[in-house]
Amino acid sequence: MIPLSEFREGERGVIKRLNGRGTFRKRLQEMGFIRGSEVFVEKYAPLRDPIELVIKGYHVSLRVEEAAQIMMEKLEQEQE
């Protein structure tokens, strides 16, 4: 398992575990960050923080420090 914050642009993975405190975890979960969800790293902001992700078909941004709380399993990259 590696934290989402270590993913590079264009990489995708599956959520394995959410760390962090109560409300933060809960909010992430409600926004669709649940175990087994697939996450695609769309891009990093110009100053390398925050990150733009695609999850459950929509775009969302997280700060790098927050993404570090999401433990992932990397998926092989599909060729498009």
Place this chain on the structure above:
Amino acid sequence: MKKEAISIALTGNPNSGKTTIFNNLTGTRQHVGNWPGVTVEKKMGTVIHNGHRLQVVDLPGTYSLTAYSIEEIVARRFLVDSKPDVVVDIVDASNLERNLYLATQLIELGVKLILALNMADVAQARGHEIDADRLGILLGVPVVFTIGTKNQGMKELLDKVLEVVEDRDTVSRHIHISYGYELEKEIKKIQDVIWRDPSVGEHFSTRWLAVKLLENDTAVQERVRSLGEIGEQILAQAEASRERLAEFYKDDAEMVLTDQRYGFIGGALKEVLKISAKSKLDVSRQVDLFLTNRILGFPVFIFFIWAMFQLTFTVGAYPMEWIDAGVTWLGAVVTALLPAGLLQDLLVNGIIAGVGSVIIFLPNILILFFCIAVFEDTGYLARAAFIMDRVMHIIGLHGKSFIPLLMGFGCNAPAIMATRTLESERDRLLSILINPLISCSARLPVYILLAGTFFGASAGNVIFSIYALGIALAIAMGKLFSVTLFRGDMAPFVMELPPYRAPTLKSLLIHMWDRSQIFLRKMSGVILVGSILIWVLSSFPRSPDLHRGQAVERGATSATQERVLTVAESEQPVSPSTPEDYLKNSDLNNEMARLESSLLGRLGHLIQPIFAPLGFDWRTSVAVLTGFVAKEIVVSTLGVLYAAGADVNEESDALRRSLRASGMTPLGAYTLMAFVLIYIPCLATVAVIRRETNSWKWTGFSIGYSLVLAWMVSFLIYQGGRIVGLG
């Protein structure tokens, strides 16, 4: 015979097009207010459909109904306490999975629900095929398709509302989202305790109550606790259940519940949603690759902001001139119509001039809000926040706070109103508190006058340093407040980046007008009172022989007059050379004497000791007092008090000469500039702060801290400067 109105609540995720639908339904028959006790906008409107009067409430956009944010608390409280007849959940059809999460919570709450699958066209274009009938049966909720931006499906939606209210609808049934054996067992245990007192179940769905208690929902816990003995029993059972579940799942119950809800949604979507062939080119994504590009992102952003300011202040300057001319004309008309006296003076110099000085910002405000509405409705605002977050995070703020802060350079009043785009109350308050430190354009005349007088060629650098001082203080105070007043509850930056959309002109205009009318309606009251107050202070007591210029022309000889004239002359380097000049000057001296003997002047003398350590004399003290109405007034007050004429501007040579001759030093001038930068935001801004924080406490705090800060910074500058030998 009047039938009772049917109440409808609109709920939905942010960016689901909820507001567009609300606007379509209610058109101009809507009004905006605040929810009691909070700064969240409350929008209500009425629709007449098939002879029924429908009262529509637009609840704040939320992703969920936990008591996580103030918006969610407001929305939930309304649903639970006001019990609307029907709840319409606006769902983004192209983003069903996450949008349905809120629907599951509404189902659980046991409200009469209708799902509006909005943006049906977008979903279709993306190759999403939705079996609405099947979805309705699975959720036990009637489903209609709508396209808010094209005003389609509104009639069908309203028809459905009436069907549901009159129980004619065949789809509606109450379903339970099954949470699996272990959770259901605990829910049942809690329900059993609740049923011991039948009265509890009359107000809430017992299942909802049980689930919320398992989720450790503090708002619900408090309510249950208030039930007394039975409440304690319920809470004890809930606590025991939570512990058991935590042991079983090795995770908090609320996490498991959320997982299960998404599981339920996923199961339903497998049956009803078909996604045919990967959609072709995603335009929104292509646009975004350009707008938030690593290299181009910032230049593009800066360009947009620059364009906004250009539009606001260049284009806005024309209508401002017209309003200015209109106000002057009105003043002249009233002067001509009414006999000279107290009433005329009050109307012209008090009310018309005072309110006029604020109303003149209306064009700026309209244009600024139009631009913000464009940013917001197209989806660019979220990108601007995305780009700027790294920078704003340093002060403990959200990326979205950048725009309101930037707008402060124009005028703090609309800038503070723009903090409404921020979701968290904490960010909003913090942005409001530090906003007045961003030097607005009204303060510029003061800087130009003082820097131009005392710093000559380096005036530009001096003014720049004042702006920089403001920014530095904003950063410092932001940091200070975020680690003291607002410690701990920093919201996570989970921000949706909605696809770019072309906004409709109608919604842009409504958006703009909503905010501008608040400014107009609420401000006019406060400004009116404030203007009258300052007028009273500067007009009373009225001594007959000191009344305006006429007395002088008649050759005034009163002792006071004599004394003042001598004093003024001795202080004044511009000695009158011609009889006309002399007359004009006596006129002015007279005005000066009148001001000094007025309540305002006395107040100036009274507070002068407080300002003495900053090197201010009584005249500067008075100028600072009047600057509370609007900071540019500092210039005209200095003009009157330094006997250069009330109609001076910052370029006036006469005023510059008298200022230099008055004993003010460059250090003193710089101290005054710093003080004007920091001290109390002007009256209009204070009124907006009161309005936006909805609290006298925060308004008072804003005034108080800025005064203290202004005094301390000025003191350091003045006394520090003297120590190093600058004074």
